[in-house]
Amino acid sequence: MSLDATLTHIDAALPEATERLLELMRIQSISTDPAFKADCDRAADWMVADLQSIGFDVQKRPTPGHPMVVGHAGPADGAPHLLFYGHYDVQPVDPLHLWDRDPFDATVESTPTGEVIRGRGAADDKGQLMTFVEALRAWKSVNGEFPCRITVFLEGEEESGSPSLVPFMEENADELRADFAMICDTVMFQSRTPAITTMLRGLLGEELTIKAASKDLHSGMFGGISINPIRVLSRIIASLHDDTGRITVPGFYDGVPDLPDDLEAQWQGLNFDHAGFLNEVGLSHPAGEQDRTPLEMIWSRPTCEVNGIGGGYQGDGFKTVIPAEASAKISFRLVGDQDPHAIRQSFRAMVEEMLPPDCEAVWSAHGASRASGAATDDPAFAAALKALSEEWQIPAAYIGCGGSIPIAGHFANILDTPPMLIGFGKDDDQIHSPNEKYDMQSFHKGIRSWARILDAVS
Incomplete structure (x- = not known):
């Protein structure tokens, strides 16, 4: 040959x-x-x-x-x-x-x-x-x-x-x-x-809707005394990461391996220009886990991201309304042996525990792959x-x-x-x-x- x-x-x-x-x-x-x-x-x-x-x-x-x-x-x-x-x-x-x-x-x-x-x-x-x-x-x-x-x-x-x-x-x-x-x-x-x-990386998708009142409410008549689903949803989203960028869903890091030393050395040898990578899209500072290198964040570490969010009046002008519901689409990129089904259960349980009275969470699953x-x-x-x-x-x-x-x-x-x-x-x-x-x-x-x-x- x-x-x-x-x-x-x-x-x-x-x-x-x-x-x-x-x-x-x-x-x-x-x-x-x-x-x-x-x-x-x-x-x-x-x-x-x-x-x-x-x-x-x-x-x-x-x-x-x-x-x-x-x-x-x-x-x-x-x-x-x-x-x-x-x-x-x-x-x-x-x-x-x-x-x-x-x-x-x-x-x-x-x-x-x-x-x-x-x-x-x-x-x-x-x-x-x-x-x-x-x-x-x-x-x-x-x-x-x-x-x-x-x-x-x-x-x-x-x-x-x-x-x-x-x-x-x-x-x-x-x-x-x-x-x-x-x-x-x-x-x-x-x-x-x-x-x-x-x-x-694997992928887990969740769509979460927080529901409260039976209809949209006048914020002058009901503001303060009624729960606002947007505020509830905002608190849930804000709680998903700590101040160092780590994801707070219980058990989330189960099955996440450390990067082998030889592979880490090879990646370092690639001289990845993370500043240039971010500059191309108008950014400058890595925002993930602060104890990890940029390439680790992209390739070998799991993530949690809010991909979409909605609730209340979003048209032109202003409307003083307390919405009856608010929703978000949240995705998790997974690595190693992370179990998407276990993470789904843990994430949903975490949210349910954070719900105040008069609120319910409605879920829609969007895929789960390792x-x-x-x-x-x-x-x-x-x-x-x-x-x-x-x-x-x-x-x-x-x-x-x-x-x-x-x-x-x-x-x-x-x-x-x-x-x-x-x-x-x-x-x-x-x-x-x-x-x-x-x-x-x-x-x-x-x-x-x-x-x-x-x-x-x-």
Whole structure:
């Protein structure tokens, strides 16, 4: 097997690879809008045909929603068995007037910082998933066969909550189970350092409504003598953090691990510019737990945030009213072994104990997922990290992710398959926003990176 020849082939075939990506991007596979159901189906068909062209035994598999695409190639007894995951669906394009061109008229543009691939799905996730498809194509073209057993698993509902994903994975667990699940839907550190994401926070959402009087009240007639739900809610929210930034929900920190010394040292070596990170959004001072570093706050520490709040009159002018209810949406990002269901119970009990007479709390749950992570002691992780470093000529890093990617946890929990998250997105790719782009450098070196990783881990 020749890695050098494969990399040379990737360089020479980049124009054709780019045209294939642009063709895929021109399919309007918006999964959340029923008006685009046929387009999602067409995108799945496109992926089936493309994978068949490089030797995969591949099928479009029906679900109650949009179809899955599952393909297999390589020796059945090949070791290791690698599963590549991506999604072919995209976000809606609204607001359309903020786009500089038709979102589905995908093209390559020259910018002051280099060429970019422009259009919906460029970075999230068509450009990313095609990096490993093109790496597989090049490998097969040069070497005639794949070095190990490979499964490609593509979803069509990631941007609409993945309602069919878990049932499909459970029903097809034996077929999908692999030694590693390669997930491409991630970014490089600060847009320059190649990385493997090894920590993903979980997410717990709660919507709380405090109800009191049977109707809104005149504040002159009832002020003082009647309880105000906004005041009750404000006191509850203010009590969620102490003066050092720690979260006060009883038992909240159960299962929160300390950061290993070696990982802490690596993160410090990244020289994260937290001041610049905050300055970009008009802030200057870290506001989380005061005894933690900025990267810890973002990647390895849990959070509690108020995402929305409402109550009383909020229109123009002034209305002297005591509202009958007030509400807030509160989310918790979770790490380590924190149990979202236990935290939900504890948070609700804490609130109930704080309620004064004449008030009740009405609850609405919005998801509860655990954090997920990867044990990097397997030699495959070190091999992949070395391959990334060699391609980018920058020491690659293990990083965390402040957000949540549920698919990583599903691979670990349903398939007992450790996830390896490697992507080449950049912070300014404007995913989910108008004028989405993917740097040509990310696409080109992403393909080369996957070829190196395939060689290293197989």
